[in-house]
Amino acid sequence: MQITTPQFKENATRAIQDASLQKALKNVETGFIAKRLAATDALPEFDALRDNARDIKNHTLAHLDLYLEEYEKKVTASGGHVHFAETAEEARAIILDICRKRNAKSVTKGKSMITEEIGLNDFFEKNGIQPVETDLGEYIIQLRGETPSHIIAPAVHLNKDQIESDFRRVHTHLPAGRDLSEHEALLNEARQVLRKRYFEADVGVTGANFLIAETGSSVIVTNEGNGDLTQTLGKCHVVVASIEKVVPTLNDCAQILRLLARSATGQDMSVYTTFSTGPKRAEDPDGPEEYHVVLLDNGRTAMLGTEFQEMLRCIRGACMNHCPVYHAVGGHAYGAVYPGPMGAVLTPSLSGIEVGGNLPNASTFCGRCESVCPMRIPLPKMMRHWREREFEKHLQPTAARYGLKVWAFFAKRPKLYRAAVSVAMPLLSALGGSKRRIHSLPLAGGWTRHREMPAPEGKTFLQAWAERQATGAGR
């Protein structure tokens, strides 16, 4: 995909002014959060499972080379093929080669973020192969020539009417007077159109939520069943997965499965959790004749052994659903494959700090992402690491660097700091007037242009602290 992360600020401004996007984003804020809470409240062991899941992934990452070897052995033993790809380009070439050998003209696709990461659809089209997205949300955005704005609800930025007009524009073989005013009618139409595509496809491509070293299975978790039709009706099933998706055993997978759907959609289990192992067996009446797994690195090995290693525990769960920045600007503003807090950490890791360095700044550090992360990934801490690196590399705007230096000068000199504050605070307080709001402030125009700044009230923290110590309160 076209990475527009360096223009995050412009993207965000446009998103905030987009009324239709803002309406659609309300669905994220109200829908996902309440559903997750209900599901996790109903499982008293949820937090203990999060601890286990964290430990399982930490163990796996510490032995990742060996688990990949074990996994590869089992896939091969079950009649499948494993391909390793260091870069997106290598992965695309491997997949194209598989398709060419089968003379493929049409490829169905289950929903997968990793094929977005490697830009597979564009590559297919350039090489004369028709990619067909089969997940409803992915299908809709493919018709619009867009990228997903959310990892599990790719079309969450759209309203029903927009989708209706896309269907009318593209499905010209259907009667013009048909009623598409209801959600059901839109879904039925997509179902009907895509049914044919599954049967026509030569190859079915899916991602993987997990790879199991014990059995050589790939696992997909879906609600629609499109990933299953994709892999069952295509004559050849190609799984694209990044190397950190491996877990040791089925039982380890069970621990994490209990977290995944609850965190992401608030279901106890997603409708379909499918374990695929090798191609169809000799006597099987259906299923793919070939089974390939493409294991992608694309920057992950460089995260191992660094302060970003823990990010490789990510199972793509809940963070963006709970992120106030995501709620405000949506997924496209991030300008890269993975939006939200996970994207703010992953994008600089995978695409470089020069490209993704400003995303970790798009955080209020409210900590909600870490508090809901099923894998207990310390996302704010990692964003802070990226900010430090950005500062060290002199990538921030001059004004920000200068401002930070001024602040640091005072912060390192407590007496001077207190003296400055004792002058500044009453001044700011007076500026607030009777409404206690500041409408404009020199050097802070970027803030006050869009909102008022609350005027400081009462004592400073240090004054309050000193009084508290003196009276012995809180001891």
Add this chain to the structure above:
Amino acid sequence: MSARDNILSKVRRSLGAAGDDPQRRATVKTRIADAAPGLIPARGQLPSEERVKLFCYYAEKYGATTARIASIEGLPGEVSRYLKSRNLPASVRMGSDPLLAAAHFESEPVLTVLTGASDGNDLAGVSHAQAGVAESGTLVLASGPDNPVTINFLPEHHIVAVKAEDIGGSLEEAFARVTATYGKGEMPRTVNFVTGPSRSGDIEQKIIMGAHGPRALHIVIVD
């Protein structure tokens, strides 16, 4: 060096580990050989009758309907009743699974039974689930010569028979059943864990049944 060797050696370098370290290899081998279960929630460890009740509760919560029959011979009658109640033609697609064969569908002469994989033209399919998972109302369907995967996804209505005794408490129990049938570390081509009928929330977060898979799931529990 191949991409494979590059990736594996990069992993080792990043971790500061040696690939031939016998200690690490032993740790991994043991972990896979033991495949120890982790934490199983209390609701996944109920006695048998409560387990079946919990299974039904969650299956229904996720949009399935349930029925219970005293023996497998009751299945053809239950299938007929279901089709009639939904105004569906008296025709089903099914595999040659031994449990379904033991149901003797010929006892229900009005019912047309088509065998083998589905070609997408069947309105109703019947399957046998090898296991159930009470903690989430989930069915476990394994593919094989007698159990086509297409029946799980293509028909509009999916009717699934599961023996009450095969409904376990947890995901771990379901995996243990699969392992008992196919061997440790072995799996059939496809194992589908199914919780309710197919759905999508992709348009404005509104959940609608029948996205690409079945619009309805009817579970028949066999005593």
